[in-house]
Amino acid sequence: MGNICSKSANKSDNFSGPGRPLASANGSQPSSAPVPQKVTTSTPGRQLGGREGAQSPDDARGAAAKAAEARAAAGAKTGGGKLSANLAAQKKQTQAQLLSASSEQERRARDADSTAQSQAYN
Structure with a gap:
């Protein structure tokens, strides 16, 4: 097969040389x-617990x-549109009216599904 573990064919490894202590690292470090x-600031600070000028x-x-x-008042002046009118109409309905309306809607959906089938x- 040959010499597969030879040193001459391998690239130089970063960790193949001898180590050095951390204190000998190059680079200038600031002393402080x-x-x-x-x-x-352009405004004076506020006094703690003081009531002058504070609400x-x-x-x-x-x-x-x-x-x-x-x-x-600003929200009431807008008058609303079609969606707000529908919401107001829904809010006026009683629980029984809401249940009967949703039941009727479900019945119509089932009828349409059975017709399509x-x-x-x-």
């Missing part, structure tokens, strides 16, 4: 981390309530 830039919880609650009322058979 760089100093971060000083951050400046009270009641004011925030009132503002949220006013915003919710404004959103509700009988026509396909003939």
